[in-house]
Amino acid sequence: MRIRVQNAAFDIGAELAEFSNVRPEIGAIVSFTGMVRDSEGRLDHMEIEHYPAMTERAITAIAEEANTRWSLGDVLVIHRFGRLQPGEAIMMVATAAPHRANAFAAAEFLMDYLKSRAPFWKKEVTRDGAAWVAARDVDEAALSRWRD
Amino acid sequence: MRIRVQNAAFDIGAELAEFSNVRPEIGAIVSFTGMVRDSEGRLDHMEIEHYPAMTERAITAIAEEANTRWSLGDVLVIHRFGRLQPGEAIMMVATAAPHRANAFAAAEFLMDYLKSRAPFWKKEVTRDGAAWVAARDVDEAALSRWRD
Amino acid sequence: MLDVLYFAWVRERIGMPKERVETQATDVAGLIEELKAREARYALAFSDLSALRVAVDQDLADFDAPLAGVREVAFFPPMTGG
């Protein structure tokens, strides 16, 4: 299990390449990368605030839960904080499992929990001012599918 | 849309890095990589046969369907044929979309269709002999979730 | 005249990847019956149609697909891509 919370940019390709050096029983690797969107061409940059004492613990708990539920061969979570430019990667998740169904389910689970349960807050700074990104109802609703 | 059917090995990390240079409205990139498994430590190599005149057409049709259903920003499909060693990547799919739900759904759809509808056949060669990999009922069943 | 292609264990049982076939059949099922009547290796390869798939001119098809105007028919086991 590899968990990293960092200000620095990371190399998506290098991370996936390293993650894919897996044990021979692994047949499936899924990755998710979240990018700074600028759908209206008005974004100057994004600021991501987090709760340092809690962040890594919360992510580790989420990753351990995924590991247990889907018997993963490995899990990677990288999440940045601080100032990010449009088009930069905010975060990345990767999962490895013998078959694809578990790798996909675990990656979606991790993303649903990171969206709404890891202590990060995004602020968009545009030429017209700054605004905190509001949580989306659809993200909170997505969590319900993982309850037994 | 980028579709490649090839004998040569490919660099997973470089492919994802290149694919992630996307337009600014893209917030989510999902990748799937399928690896040659060797769960019992007995595999010498894998042979993948395909139907050249049909393969690229079939994959293109599947990718276009995914593109239409989930309004993707981009799609990548790479699938190898020929002789592969344990631990090598067999194939890779990547999808780009504004939000994660569409990127995940499209990647799962592509994988379900590639598993059972693209003309590839895998043969495992072990120290005890060679055997064609049997289609799994679970893979055929997975297709039913995409029918309207 | 049709090109008939075989893949994976169908190719191995029949012993070749491709042949030109002169046929009177009007659909895929009729073609299969003609092939089965030829030799034991064909009869064996086509003995369980539930284990076979067919493509007509490079599109997946059913066994009742008509052969009028068709140039290429391929037989193979269920696909195992991905």
Place this chain on the structure above:
Amino acid sequence: MLDVLYFAWVRERIGMPKERVETQATDVAGLIEELKAREARYALAFSDLSALRVAVDQDLADFDAPLAGVREVAFFPPMTGG
């Protein structure tokens, strides 16, 4: 004595990221009432609890979570990670 932390717009409304608080409250809801009674900026920040989340000693908690033995309480809006 408790460390009370504020994040995102809660931090901006209250005007600081962290403070030491002497409290008589036995649970989080009691602490919020004490803070709201202090000044308008606190009353504003805590005016709609449905828009707030709380962590107690770095674990997500409910507003009725007890404060006995607790060292750190954090208030923030719904998280927007990922």
